[in-house]
Amino acid sequence: MDKLVSTAGRKWPSRRHLAQATVLTVAASLLVAGVSGTAQADPEPTATPTVPSVTTFPRPEDPDAPLRAAIEEAKKQNKPVAVEAVYTETSRTWAYPDGHLTLQSYAGPSQLKQPDGSWAWIDTTLVERDGALKPKLAKADVSFSLGGDGPFASMVRGKGQRFALSWLKDLPRPEVTGNIARYRDAAGPGADLVVTALPTGFRHDVVLRERPTKPVELRIPVETDGLTLAEGKKGKSLILTDSKGKQVASAAEPVVIDAGPKPAEADSGKAVPPRTGTIDTRVETDNGHQALVLKPDPAFLSDPATRYPLTVDPTTTLPLLSDVIVSNHGPVDTSPASTKLQTSKERTYADGHITYAHTLLKFDTSVLTGRAIGNARLDMYVEQDLGCRWYGPGGVEVKRITSGWQADTVNWSNQPSATSFGSSVQICPNSSQIDPNGNWIPRTNTWDVTAMANAWATGAQSEGIQVSAYSDLDHQPSQGGGFWIYYHSAERVGGNPPKLTVSYWLPPEIPTVTAESIDSMTGNDAIARSQNVKVGFKSAVPEATNLDYTHSQRLHHAAAPGLPNWPCGALEVRRSGRRHDRG
Known part of the structure; x- marks a missing residue:
């Protein structure tokens, strides 16, 4: 018997369709041996009827098993x-x-799996560890300087890849607030280097607290292992590529952003949003050493409409x-x-x-x-x-x-x-x-x-x-x-x-299919010598609502050895009813 089971009649049309798609994945066949009407033996004395044995057909693995188990646990705990x-x-x-x-789905990584199999929320709060500042838990392996010489920020990827940024002079010990390290006056009086730990990388900014009296140029030495920093198309972005030229990290077009309006100004209906200016961005190479060179637009810096403090923003991040x-x-x-x-x-x-x-x-x-x-x-x-x-x-x-x-x-x-x-x-x-x-x-x-x-x-x-x-x-x-x-x-x-x-x-569970009087099973194929085979179908829905269903079945007949070959037809039976099973 090629057995197909389908469900119908849910309260929501979409669920009726989904239930049908699920249960149609179960299939089995039943071979019933035929007998000849001219080869009957003498009737035996009447015997006490026996209860037929019940065979359960193989059931595919349920991909929703963890979800169904959780629902049962929620019912048990009532929460x-x-x-x-x-x-x-x-x-x-x-x-x-x-x-x-x-x-609950978030637009970006929000948690990480721990070595013991549990999950923990990402926490980029900076803590001092192994002689550097590192986020408590982040997707990216980043570290920030505690001051002095050497890189102020570095990011390590697998397979020996490393990207680090340095400063041209020794840095002061940073002021740490949450996931932000601020190196006060590192870029000159009133100009701070600010580094921020992100779930998938880091960003580095220079904050100008005061209007500069001359054009600003920032040179940031770049150190790489297995990676190369380059300008993107038309010089409007920065990209990191590996030894094969594949992009592994990026930065959008650097911009300089002013402080924006104060709340009272915004509420008056005359708000001017944060203004942005351009940055002339170059990646220079000298004797094999790279440097990121940033020149904010001098006209924007000197414009009386520009509100301070402003941020020079050449952000770097992993593409996640x-x-x-x-x-x-x-x-x-x-x-x-x-x-x-x-x-x-x-x-x-x-x-x-x-x-x-x-x-x-x-x-x-x-x-x-x-x-x-x-x-x-x-x-x-x-x-x-x-x-x-x-x-x-x-x-x-x-x-x-x-x-x-x-x-x-x-x-x-x-x-x-x-x-x-x-x-x-x-x-x-x-x-x-x-x-x-x-x-x-x-x-x-x-x-x-x-x-x-x-x-x-x-x-x-x-x-x-x-x-x-x-x-x-x-x-x-x-x-x-x-x-x-x-x-x-x-x-x-x-x-x-x-x-x-x-x-x-x-959707409803994949149904459990059973049959009585089965003599043997080979995979999904069952062989029965009885002319009366009772087939059972059982499924469940996760909520206590009724489920209309129909099912169809086909019987394939085979003749016994030495007897005429009976026609191999198909018998289809359709039923409908209401199920009250609960999952």
């Missing part, structure tokens, strides 16, 4: 249970007593990040290692030209494939909101990305496509975002992205989410106006990185 068996560096999963599961900014108006801090994400809309010219900045997020949603989605949301933590309430009804829209992209190479011209189907808009608040003490009032933006999760679950390409500024045509900013919203990125230590939360249900 949510962490499913560490399916944790990844960017996601956690929880099982609940009612049978559903929740995925999944949140980035793209803009059609440069220069913008688009580094994948930025601690801020941005979405903005601005009228920059009298001709009505509008410039934008979009944030692109990527999440690992592979676990959702083939699941029945309950609900999904995206949470992003707002650090600054400049002018959004003055352009209502304006807000921030999220869309599902439909084509591939890479964080270290994406820009405005090659950014991925996105669809408005299933998009969601978060309207800007219409009240002040400043507290009585003149400080920003942080908040969380939340979008319903259930339609996106359903698309991923049913096979749509999972390439992430685009976050963009939204306002209708009747509420466009005037020249020089606009609104800018800044969010915490995955690199913001102690912050709230973008998080995707999805609740979902498992």
